[in-house]
Every structure is written in C-alpha cells, then in structure tokens.
Amino acid sequence: MLDVRDLRVSYHTAAGPVRAVNGVSLFLRPGERLGLVGESGSGKTTTALSLMRLLQESAVIEGGQVLLDGVDLLRLSEEEMRLTRFADISLIPQGAMNSLNPMLKVGAQLLDTIRAHWQGAHARGAIDARIEEVLQSVELPAGVMDSYPHELSGGMKQRVCIAMAILLNPKVIIADEPTSALDVVVQRQVMETLRRVQEALGAAVILVGHDMGLMAQFVDRIGVMYGGKLVEVGPVRGIFKDALHPYTQLLIKSLPNLKTKEDFRGIPGMTPSLLAPPTGCMFHPRCPQVMPRCSVDVPVLEEVKPDRWVSCHLYDGSPRSASLRGVHQA
Amino acid sequence: MKPLLEAQNVTRIFGGGLLHKGHTLAVDGVSLIINEDKPSITTIAGESGSGKTTLARLLLGLIRPTMGSILYRGDSLTAMDGRARKKFRREVQAVFQDPYESYNPVYKVDQTLTTPVRKFRLAHSREEAQKRIEDSLRMAGLRPEETLGRYPHQLSGGQRQRIMVARALLLNPRVILADEPVSMVDASLRATILESLVKLKRELGISLIYITHDLTTAYQVSQNIYILYRGSVAEVGSVEKVISDPKHPYTRLLVNSVPLPDPDIRWGGETEIKTRDSAPVAPQKELRGCKFANRCPYVMAECHQAPPPLYLTDDDRAVACYLHKDNAPVSGREMAESLARD
Numbered sequence: 001m002l003d004v005r006d007l008r009v010s011y012h013t014a015a016g017p018v019r020a021v022n023g024v025s026l027f028l029r030p031g032e033r034l035g036l037v038g039e040s041g042s043g044k045t046t047t048a049l050s051l052m053r054l055l056q057e058s059a060v061i062e063g064g065q066v067l068l069d070g071v072d073l074l075r076l077s078e079e080e081m082r083l084t085r086f087a088d089i090s091l092i093p094q095g096a097m098n099s100l101n102p103m104l105k106v107g108a109q110l111l112d113t114i115r116a117h118w119q120g121a122h123a124r125g126a127i128d129a130r131i132e133e134v135l136q137s138v139e140l141p142a143g144v145m146d147s148y149p150h151e152l153s154g155g156m157k158q159r160v161c162i163a164m165a166i167l168l169n170p171k172v173i174i175a176d177e178p179t180s181a182l183d184v185v186v187q188r189q190v191m192e193t194l195r196r197v198q199e200a201l202g203a204a205v206i207l208v209g210h211d212m213g214l215m216a217q218f219v220d221r222i223g224v225m226y227g228g229k230l231v232e233v234g235p236v237r238g239i240f241k242d243a244l245h246p247y248t249q250l251l252i253k254s255l256p257n258l259k260t261k262e263d264f265r266g267i268p269g270m271t272p273s274l275l276a277p278p279t280g281c282m283f284h285p286r287c288p289q290v291m292p293r294c295s296v297d298v299p300v301l302e303e304v305k306p307d308r309w310v311s312c313h314l315y316d317g318s319p320r321s322a323s324l325r326g327v328h329q330a
Numbered sequence: 331m332k333p334l335l336e337a338q339n340v341t342r343i344f345g346g347g348l349l350h351k352g353h354t355l356a357v358d359g360v361s362l363i364i365n366e367d368k369p370s371i372t373t374i375a376g377e378s379g380s381g382k383t384t385l386a387r388l389l390l391g392l393i394r395p396t397m398g399s400i401l402y403r404g405d406s407l408t409a410m411d412g413r414a415r416k417k418f419r420r421e422v423q424a425v426f427q428d429p430y431e432s433y434n435p436v437y438k439v440d441q442t443l444t445t446p447v448r449k450f451r452l453a454h455s456r457e458e459a460q461k462r463i464e465d466s467l468r469m470a471g472l473r474p475e476e477t478l479g480r481y482p483h484q485l486s487g488g489q490r491q492r493i494m495v496a497r498a499l500l501l502n503p504r505v506i507l508a509d510e511p512v513s514m515v516d517a518s519l520r521a522t523i524l525e526s527l528v529k530l531k532r533e534l535g536i537s538l539i540y541i542t543h544d545l546t547t548a549y550q551v552s553q554n555i556y557i558l559y560r561g562s563v564a565e566v567g568s569v570e571k572v573i574s575d576p577k578h579p580y581t582r583l584l585v586n587s588v589p590l591p592d593p594d595i596r597w598g599g600e601t602e603i604k605t606r607d608s609a610p611v612a613p614q615k616e617l618r619g620c621k622f623a624n625r626c627p628y629v630m631a632e633c634h635q636a637p638p639p640l641y642l643t644d645d646d647r648a649v650a651c652y653l654h655k656d657n658a659p660v661s662g663r664e665m666a667e668s669l670a671r672d
Contacts, residue, residue, distance in 0.1 A: 039517070039518065040516055184545075184584060185583055185587045187587070212517065213589035216590065216591045217589040218589075236593045250518065254518045254521045256546040256547050258573060258574070264521045271486070
C-alpha cells in the first residue's frame with residue numbers, strides 16, 4: 001500500500017551535505033503497525049517527515065519514490081500534496097502537544113483542518129457531527145471544543161492531536177514519538193486509544209521512536225535504522241527474540257528489564273558522523289563481528305529468511321540472499 | 331550507622347502558607363537517610379508533579395524546607411556555618427537532566443572542569459590541576475584526549491553527560507544526586523552512563539541519589555526506592571520488593587504501565603484503571619485523606635478521612651495504604667533508618 005523506494009535525503013550545512021537518509025526502502029501493509037527505531041541522528045524522523053513532505057528548508061530529497069497506492073507523493077504539486085496530507089496520510093508530530101495553536105480553541109483548529117479539505121460542499125451540521133464523533137472516539141468530552149490548549153492536560157492535548165490526525169480517515173498515520181513527553185500511565189492510555197482508533201479506521205501506522213519497550217508493546221513489525229540506513233526489518237517477535245544484525249542484537253542487550261538486575265550493557269563507541277561517514281558498513285567501527293570486507297563493501301538490505309530483512313555481510317552466503325542476487329543479475 | 335545526608339520529615343509548600351488558598355504542597359513529610367558507612371544507590375521515583383525534583387532541590391540546599399530539616403553530617407543546612415557549608419557544597423554534587431543546558435556553548439568544555447578546581451583550590455599547580463581533571467574524566471569513562479579542547483556541540487549527549495559526572499568527581503564527593511541523568515540520551519548510551527554511576531558506588535564508595543520516572547533503570551541500579559505520589563511517599567523499600575511485587579495500588583499502576591521490551595508480556599497486566607487521564611485534574615484540596623483515593627480502584631470510606639500512615643508489610647518495605655492496615659504502622663523516619671542500615 002505504502003511503498004518507499006530508495007529514499008535519499010540530505011541536509012545542506014555549512015560543513016557540507018549531511019546524508020541523513022541514505023537509500024531507505026520499506027513497505028507498509030494495510031492496517032499494520034510498523035515501528036521505525038533508531039538513535040538520535042539515525043534518520044528515522046527525517047524519513048517520516050519526507051513521507052509527508054514536511055522537511056525543513058535545508059533538507060533536500062535527492063532521490064527515491066514514496067508510492068501511496070501507486071501514486072508517487074514526491075512528484076505531486078504543492079497543492080496536490082496539501083490535499084493529500086490529513087486526507088490520505090497524516091502526522092502526529094514530535095511533541096505534538098506543543099503543535100496546537102495556543103490562540104485558537106480546539107474546536108476551531110479541528111474545523112480549520114476539515115475546511116481546508118472539504119470545500120463548501122458540506123453543511124455545517126455534518127462538519128460539527130464529524131468533529132464530535134472524532135472527539136468521542138479519542139475519549140474526549142465534547143466540551144474540549146470550547147477549550148484552549150493550555151486548559152488541557154498533556155494527555156488530553158495528545159488526544160486532540162490524534163483526533164486531528166484521524167479526522168479525514170487517512171490510510172496512513174505517522175506518529176513521531178507521540179508520547180515521549182507523557183508519564184508512563186498516561187502514555188499507556190494514549191497509546192491504547194491510538195491503537196483502538198487505528199484498528200477501527202483500518203489505517204496503517206508508522207510509529208517513530210527510540211523506546212524499544214513501546215515498540216514491543218505496540219507494533220507488528222520493526223525497522224531498525226542506523227546512520228541513515230535501515231539495517232534490519234522484521235516482525236516484532238523475531239527482532240526481540242532472534243535479532244539478526246549485530247547492531248540490533250546489541251541494542252536489545254542494552255535494554256534494562258524488570259527481571260534480572262544489572263543485566264544490560266551499552267554499545268561501545270559513538271554513532272557515525274554523517275558528514276564523514278565510515279566506508280563500507282556504517283556500523284563496522286563498532287561491530288564486534290567485523291570482517292575485512294565490512295570496511296570496504298556497503299551491505300544491502302536483503303530478505304534472508306521469510307519476512308526477515310537484514311543489511312549485513314554475515315548473511316552474504318544465505319540461500320535466499322543468493323537467489324535474490326541471482327534475480328538482480330538476471 | 332553514620333547518617334551523612336538526611337531529610338527529616340521535610341515539607342515544602344509553594345505559593346503562600348498552608349492556610350493560603352493557592353498553595354501547592356510539593357513535598358509532604360518525607361524522610362530519607364544516606365548512611366556514610368554503607369554506600370548505596372537510592373532511587374526517588376515518581377511522575378511529573380510527584381515532587382521528586384523539589385525534594386532534590388531541598389536535598390541540595392537550593393531551596394529551604396517549609397517544615398522539617400535537611401541535615402548534612404548532623405548539621406542543619408539552614409543553620410550551618412561557612413566552613414560546614416563549604417564542605418557540604420564540595421561533598422554533595424549534582425548531575426542534571428539535560429547535559430547540553432549545563433554548558434556555556436561559547437566556552438570549551440575544559441572550562442566546566444577548570445572552574446571547580448580553581449574555586450575550591452583543588453590543585454597547587456597547573457600540572458596537578460591537569461592530572462586531576464584527566465583522572466576524573468577517566469573515572470567517568472572518557473578519554474581525556476577525545477574530550478578536552480572541544481566545544482559542547484562537538485561532543486555526543488552521552489559524553490556531555492559523563493563530563494558532568496567527571497566534574498562532580500573532581501570534588502571527591504561523598505554523595506552524588508543525579509536528577510534524570512539519562513532521560514535525554516539514547517538507549518545504548520544510557521546503559522553506559524548508568525554503568526559508570528554504579529562503578530562510582532562500587533569502587534569509590536560514593537552514595538547516589540537517583541531521581542527518575544523510569545522504573546526499569548531504577549530497578550537495575552538501586553538498592554532502595556521511594557515512590558512519591560503528589561509529594562508523599564506511597565511506598566518505600568528495597569527495589570526487589572517494591573518493583574517485583576508492588577503493594578500500593580499506585581505503584582502497581584505505575585509498574586504495570588511500563589512498556590517492557592518483550593512482546594510476550596502484555597502491557598498493563600491485570601490492573602484496572604478507574605479514572606482516565608481525560609478526567610479533569612482535581613485541584614490539590616484533598617488535604618484530609620489519601621491523595622490517590624480519587625484514582626484508586628480499591629478506594630474505601632476511610633481513605634477520605636485521613637492520610638494513611640506507612641504500614642510495615644515486610645522487613646524492608648512499607649506501604650502508605652489502608653489495604654495493609656493489618657501490619658504495624660511505622661514512621662517515615664524509622665523506615666529511612668532501617669533501609670539505610672541494612
């Protein structure tokens with residue numbers, strides 16, 4: 001349904017171009033929840049914002065396609081893209097609670113969103129009914145329509161942002177760290193609401209974040225990003241029980257749990273500089289299983305087992321990857 | 331037992347006195363003891379509005395308690411003389427949440443380290459100062475050649491945070507108070523920073539007060555934990571008891587809300603949540619009863635009458651909840667003493 005192919009995004013800085021997203025390909029099945037995880041600077045937010053074409057001015061999409069039901073969003077005009085946002089693909093931004101206009105009542109902000117898409121054809125009554133329905137679905141009382149954002153708690157503001165994201169029944173919802181500013185109890189309640197409305201709508205969700213606990217509890221599949229590339233994509237259980245990429249393995253080991261004490265360790269070394277990235281595999285300077293070819297050849301994301309994609313030379317010999325390469329050569 | 335840093339029944343009210351209409355009871359009768367003879371890591375955990383940061387500021391002497399007192403080596407912070415105060419300022423150090431905001435962006439990070447050396451006259455010569463700085467950087471897990479001479483923006487978040495730890499170490503402290511030291515850094519670095527904090531306790535005998543909202547890291551690094559809810563201690567004890575088998579309904583809600591990195595453990599467990607976050611936030615007027623009563627699924631009539639005392643449910647754990655009133659009541663002070671001793 002959503003098919004991203006070889007997406008490349010750079011930021012132009014005084015020190016030179018920074019390749020924030022360097023050839024990301026991924027697909028989204030209808031109704032599925034996909035997690036995009038990575039540390040700061042891994043390119044996960046840039047990837048997500050590229051899909052909405054909401055990047056800041058210094059960013060340039062240098063290549064690739066973002067196909068939504070076969071239509072390349074990167075080729076739409078500004079006006080066509082404007083009509084696509086919210087209607088087909090919507091965003092719950094990072095720190096969403098601060099993205100509401102402090103000067104406007106909640107009802108007016110929802111109304112603006114509808115008016116920007118439903119031109120004139122709809123009666124005011126139908127619009128009001130839709131707003132009320134959406135607020136109810138995110139468990140907010142109708143009274144919040146007459147409230148200013150500052151009168152609401154963090155959790156309530158976050159629910160308003162979810163309401164806005166689902167207002168026009170989009171096919172894809174991108175949620176960029178939607179609960180990072182909330183307390184755990186509220187976080188769980190807001191994520192439960194997001195899951196319920198998403199399932200009712202049949203929309204697919206891309207959850208962007210670095211909290212692996214949240215991913216384990218919310219998504220069906222996980223894509224792990226490192227240094228602007230996807231290093232592994234697979235079903236959530238597979239990633240947690242049997243990670244394939246050495247980075248994913250170390251990331252899982254770095255997570256503290258509530259069962260065994262002092263049983264987690266960090267990943268030695270630093271995240272790569274995107275101004276002067278390492279040659280070969282981006283992870284090779286930190287990788288415990290590094291081989292001579294890792295500093296020379298750039299690994300490619302390949303399906304090495306059914307639904308398990310990994311970009312690592314350790315799996316070069318696997319039969320599936322060989323057959324894929326055969327296909328490419330033929 | 332030699333109490334090093336001690337909070338004795340400390341209360342802090344913001345905005346007018348107790349009788350004033352708009353006041354907020356940020357910290358409400360909390361007692362805590364750090365034992366000099368037995369270095370430990372003590373967690374103060376709670377959500378926003380729990381009073382954990384106010385308690386931290388009280389312990390650092392940055393604000394004064396409205397009632398009760400903070401003692402360092404037996405002297406009240408508000409009554410100590412200049413000498414004792416200087417000793418306190420040296421021996422109790424803080425590491426804060428956002429390492430970036432603790433720096434002046436136009437100075438090299440070296441300045442963060444040379445200032446305390448100068449102010450506290452820690453070295454007699456330039457060479458000695460340099461050696462001391464390099465030693466403390468190494469203790470914090472950094473390579474001096476990779477950190478000195480750089481500007482804050484040239485370092486990673488994890489490095490900036492560890493320089494703050496190094497700065498604290500320069501002064502040869504007895505207690506380090508760390509307020510959300512890892513909430514801004516990535517998972518892989520979080521583990522590294524927490525490891526270096528645990529090492530300080532193990533190798534240098536420095537006690538840590540770890541202030542956080544994150545129960546998983548608290549469980550990993552600390553021995554004792556205080557769970558705060560709207561300024562009061564809801565549950566206190568060894569982390570094994572409090573987190574593995576929480577007894578207060580609020581602690582249970584909190585523990586069950588942690589999204590665990592294991593897709594086979596269902597989020598939320600069996601806890602029922604009576605009030606949603608979309609319910610209006612009640613103003614803090616319920617001075618009479620338990621502060622959690624309006625959200626508690628097990629609320630009883632007596633919960634609205636008077637705040638529950640701590641009940642000693644185990645040797646090393648007490649719970650402020652009437653569900654456990656069959657156990658002997660215990661004062662916060664007694665509980666703090668017994669945890670500091672064992």
